[in-house]
Amino acid sequence: xxxxxxxxxxxxxxxxxxxxxxxxxxxxxxxxxxxxxxxxxxxxxxxxxxxxxxxxxxxxxxxxxxxxxxxxxxxxxxxxxxxxxxxxxxxxxxxxxxxxxxxxxxxxxxxxxxxxxxxxxxxxxxxxxxxxxxxxxxxxxxxxxxxxxxxxxxxxxxxxxxxxxxxx
Numbered sequence: 420x421x422x423x424x425x426x427x428x429x430x431x432x433x434x435x436x437x438x439x440x441x442x443x444x445x446x447x448x449x450x451x452x453x454x455x456x457x458x459x460x461x462x463x464x465x466x467x468x469x470x471x472x473x474x475x476x477x478x479x480x481x482x483x484x485x486x487x488x489x490x491x492x493x494x495x496x497x498x499x500x501x502x503x504x505x506x507x508x509x510x511x512x513x514x515x516x517x518x519x520x521x522x523x524x525x526x527x528x529x530x531x532x533x534x535x536x537x538x539x540x541x542x543x544x545x546x547x548x549x550x551x552x553x554x555x556x557x558x559x560x561x562x563x564x565x566x567x568x569x570x571x572x573x574x575x576x577x578x579x580x581x582x583x584x585x586x587x
Contacts, residue, residue: 452484453494460494463507470510477515492516496584499523501530501577522587530580534573541569 439447459476462468468476480487495512499505505527509520545561563569 448484449486452480452487452490455480456487456490456494460491460498460508460511463511464498466507470507470514473511474515488516492518496523497581499527499584501527501534501580523584526580526583526587529583530576533576537572537576538563538569541566541572544568 459468459473463470463473477487477491491511495508495516498508505523509523512518512520512523541563542561545563545566546559549555549559549561
């Protein structure tokens with residue numbers, strides 16, 4: 420009776436003589452490093468890692484992968500959200516990478532100032548729209564956060580913020 424082969428047996432049989440080129444190995448190693456660092460930063464953001472935990476993982480990886488500093492720098496930048504508290508990210512930026520966070524703090528302040536101003540303008544615009552439709556009074560408070568126009572404007576502001584971080 421013939422032996423029934425599993426899918427894994429068939430794959431292993433067909434790929435037995437194949438090997439990765441040096442370029443493919445480099446690309447694979449870079450992807451693994453990117454994924455590892457992304458996981459560290461996500462754990463920091465989720466408060467499952469402290470800056471010390473991240474520093475320990477980073478130090479260990481630094482001896483194997485000298486490019487980890489740039490990967491961590493880029494990943495920290497991508498996780499900065501001007502609408503939330505970025506203390507952990509900025510602490511890692513300063514304490515682990517020994518980089519100045521001045522341009523990041525300034526970009527966050529600028530974003531928040533612009534967002535507050537825009538929100539006031541949208542609130543007033545919504546209030547005027549309500550008055551035109553016969554709804555007015557001191558208890559009427561327009562919900563800017565539910566406005567599609569506000570969401571579109573906020574998205575554009577965030578994209579500009581991220582561009583400023585990348586060029587800063």
